[in-house]
Amino acid sequence: MSIQKPKGTQDLLPGVVEKWQYIEEKARDICARFNYKEIRSPIFENTELFQRGVGETTDIVEKEMYTFLDKGDRSMSLRPEGTAGVVRAYVENKLYGEPDIAKLYYIGPMFRYEQPQAGRYRQFHQFGIEAFGSTDPSLDAEVIAMGYLFYKELGLQGVRVEINSVGNPSCRSVYREELQKFFAPVKDQLCKDCQSRYDRNPMRILDCKKDQAHGVGAPSILDFLDEECSTHFEKVQRHLTDMGIEYEINPRMVRGLDYYTHTAFEYKCAGIGAIDTISGGGRYNGLVEQIGGDDQPGVGFGLGLERVLLVLEAQAVAIPAGRPLDAYMIGMGEQAEAEVAKLLFRLRAAGLTAEKDYQGRKMKAQMKSADRMQARFVAIIGDEELAQGVIALKNMATGEQVKVTFEEMVTALSDK
Ligand code: HAM
Numbered sequence: 214m215s216i217q218k219p220k221g222t223q224d225l226l227p228g229v230v231e232k233w234q235y236i237e238e239k240a241r242d243i244c245a246r247f248n249y250k251e252i253r254s255p256i257f258e259n260t261e262l263f264q265r266g267v268g269e270t271t272d273i274v275e276k277e278m279y280t281f282l283d284k285g286d287r288s289m290s291l292r293p294e295g296t297a298g299v300v301r302a303y304v305e306n307k308l309y310g311e312p313d314i315a316k317l318y319y320i321g322p323m324f325r326y327e328q329p330q331a332g333r334y335r336q337f338h339q340f341g342i343e344a345f346g347s348t349d350p351s352l353d354a355e356v357i358a359m360g361y362l363f364y365k366e367l368g369l370q371g372v373r374v375e376i377n378s379v380g381n382p383s384c385r386s387v388y389r390e391e392l393q394k395f396f397a398p399v400k401d402q403l404c405k406d407c408q409s410r411y412d413r414n415p416m417r418i419l420d421c422k423k424d425q426a427h428g429v430g431a432p433s434i435l436d437f438l439d440e441e442c443s444t445h446f447e448k449v450q451r452h453l454t455d456m457g458i459e460y461e462i463n464p465r466m467v468r469g470l471d472y473y474t475h476t477a478f479e480y481k482c483a484g485i486g487a488i489d490t491i492s493g494g495g496r497y498n499g500l501v502e503q504i505g506g507d508d509q510p511g512v513g514f515g516l517g518l519e520r521v522l523l524v525l526e527a528q529a530v531a532i533p534a535g536r537p538l539d540a541y542m543i544g545m546g547e548q549a550e551a552e553v554a555k556l557l558f559r560l561r562a563a564g565l566t567a568e569k570d571y572q573g574r575k576m577k578a579q580m581k582s583a584d585r586m587q588a589r590f591v592a593i594i595g596d597e598e599l600a601q602g603v604i605a606l607k608n609m610a611t612g613e614q615v616k617v618t619f620e621e622m623v624t625a626l627s628d629k
Contacts, residue, residue, distance in 0.1 A: 221327070221335025223519075231535035233338075236521055237320055239367055240340040247359050249318040249342050254298040256322065260288040265503055266297030268471025270413045277325040291324035294470065295341040295515055296497070297504070303345055304506030314346035320518075331486035332520050341494075343513035345501065350445050353476040353496055353512050354452030360480060360492065360514045361458055367521065368530040369482060372491070374458060376478040377466040378446040379416075380438050382499065388437040389415050399427050420467040433464040445475050472497040476512065484527035485520055492516035539565040539626055540606075541583035542592045543576060549594040556592075556604070556619060563623045583609070590626060 218224060225233060244251070260280050267274050279291040292298050299317055302308075308315045320340045327333055342359065344352055357374060364372045379385065392415040396403065400411055404423040411418065419428050438446065453460050460478075468477050477495035485491070494514025501509040525532065540560060544553035553569055560567040568586060570579045583591045593605045603616045606625060617625045 219335065221329035221333075223334065223336070232522060232525075232532045233518065234535070235532050236367065236518060237340070240318070240320055240363065243359060243363050243366065244318045244342065247316070247342075247355065249316040249344075252299055252302060252317040252319055253321070254295075254302045254319070255292075257289045257291050258298050258301065260290040262297050262301055262504070263290055263293060266300060266472060266500060267294065270410075270417075271469060271471055273325060273469060277327055279324045279326060293325045294323055295319050295321070295339050296343060296470075296472070296500070296511075296513060299341075299343045299513075300345075300500055300504045300506070300511065303343075303509075304501060304504055309346060309501070309507050309509045314344060314352075316342070316344045318342040330488075332488040332517075332523055334519060338518040339515045340518055341513060341515040343511055345509050345511045348445075348498065348510045350448035350476075351452050353445075353449045354456065354458075356494060356512050356514055357449075357453060357460070357476075357478050358456050358458050360494070360516060363516065364480065364482075364491075364521070367525065368528075369521070369524055370528055371482055373481045374453075374460040374478060375463040375466055375481060376449070376453075376460050376476065377463050378435065378438055378442055378475055379468075379473050379477050379495070380434060380442045381474050384437050384439045384442055385416075385434070388432070388434050391432045391437065392416060392418070395431050396427065403427060414471075416467050419465050420469070428465070431465075435462075435464045442475060449476055468493060468495060472500040472503075474498040478514075480516075482524050484524045488520070491520045491524060536566055538568055538583075538586045538588040540567045540590045540592050541579070541586060541588035542567060542569045543579045543583075543594070544569070545576065545593070545595045546599070549596070549599050552594055552599065552619075556594075556622060560623060560626065563627070565623070565626055592622065592626075 263274055263278060273293045278293055281289055283289050299319060303315060318341065321338060322336050323339050324336055326335060329335060342356060344356065361372065361374055380388065393411065396411060396415060396418060400408065403411065403418065404421060407418045407421050407424050418424055419431060466477055466479060473495040475496040479493035480491050481489045482491045483489060492515060496512040498510040501507065501511060542553045542557050544550035557567050557569055570582065580591065588609060591607045591609060598604055603618050604622055605614055605616055607614045
């Protein structure tokens with residue numbers, strides 16, 4: 214029996230990969246404009262990093278990590294998200310020693326052992342940004358605005374921004390108690406997961422699909438924010454309004470990770486089956502210290518790229534195809550073929566995209582290949598051309614044919 218790809222993974226084949234490249238290019242371009250620099254951290258890290266960073270009581274750490282012992286008996290995990298690893302790298306490389314704040318971005322695979330469905334995979338890809346070293350609310354707003362602009366520039370329609378404040382640890386602990394009081398009378402009726410969440414992380418009950426009815430009328434975190442938190446939240450909103458970014462406040466938004474403080478946000482969009490959250494992020498002021506660094510604040514987002522593609526597809530947004538083929542070269546006879554191999558190298562070295570046949574096929578089959586590859590020109594060397602030291606260039610769009618010398622070929626193709 215042949216071996217198949219693991220459940221929840223995808224082979225990204227030519228034809229589709231070009232779409233990924235396009236989206237990744239757009240991501241790099243917007244990062245340059247917002248002055249974020251790329252960071253590449255390892256795909257696997259010590260398991261403890263995610264336990265400490267993402268949180269022991271989160272579904273991600275409790276149920277979804279790909280954890281294994283390496284040959285030295287160390288517990289390692291494939292990264293389930295990007296923030297923890299970037300924070301670790303920020304601390305380990307002492308980037309907080311720099312005079313300017315650190316604005317970093319990454320694009321790469323993440324791994325979660327989840328039940329696959331449309332928009333949910335076991336290996337998926339995130340484009341994420343993380344900004345460290347400032348509590349300025351304009352930075353929260355910048356991060357939110359940048360994700361919004363990214364989607365807009367890709368041509369996604371109907372992306373909504375939802376924001377919330379999850380406060381700081383002190384207002385949150387008061388809120389947690391209030392939530393426990395609220396859920397106490399129905400505790401026995403909650404699902405099994407939520408019964409254990411009741412003690413460990415009651416805010417997460419608000420996020421449970423099964424217990425939604427029990428959450429109706431639950432107290433709102435926004436009524437428990439202290440002055441610092443509510444001022445911060447108001448300023449974030451003001452900056453968003455100033456930039457013309459529309460948003461809705463969703464006081465019930467609970468992100469699936471424990472590190473958030475103050476601002477939490479999500480982008481929502483219809484088009485992927487049951488999933489409407491296409492990405493999210495927030496501020497995490499205690500995380501750097503928790504990972505063992507200085508007390509430096511941070512804020513960022515993680516955008517799932519599979520979800521971007523699914524929405525683009527659902528909305529039939531055209532994505533530019535990859536680079537076209539400038540020339541398909543055909544040589545007739547052994548000597549002409551040798552000439553083609555030589556000239557092809559010259560074309561490629563000059564920056565043009567070019568291809569030839571490698572299977573000894575007849576002229577007609579080669580012309581068909583040129584068609585399939587959508588070559589702009591077919592360049593033919595037959596006996597006659599070989600004798601004259603020229604090449605016949607056929608413009609595939611117009612059918613027009615000219616003869617140029619071998620020396621003129623690069624210029625001729627570059628000009629057209
Ligand atoms: P998250 O909400 O867990 O946040 O994931 C962010 C995004 O990654 C999701 O909204 C979704 O687009 C994508 N995603 C997550 N799991 C899957 C999956 N199984 N299949 C496909 N896509 C998925 C974080 O990961 C945080 N690190 C974001 C962040 C960065 N917060 C601050 N900085």
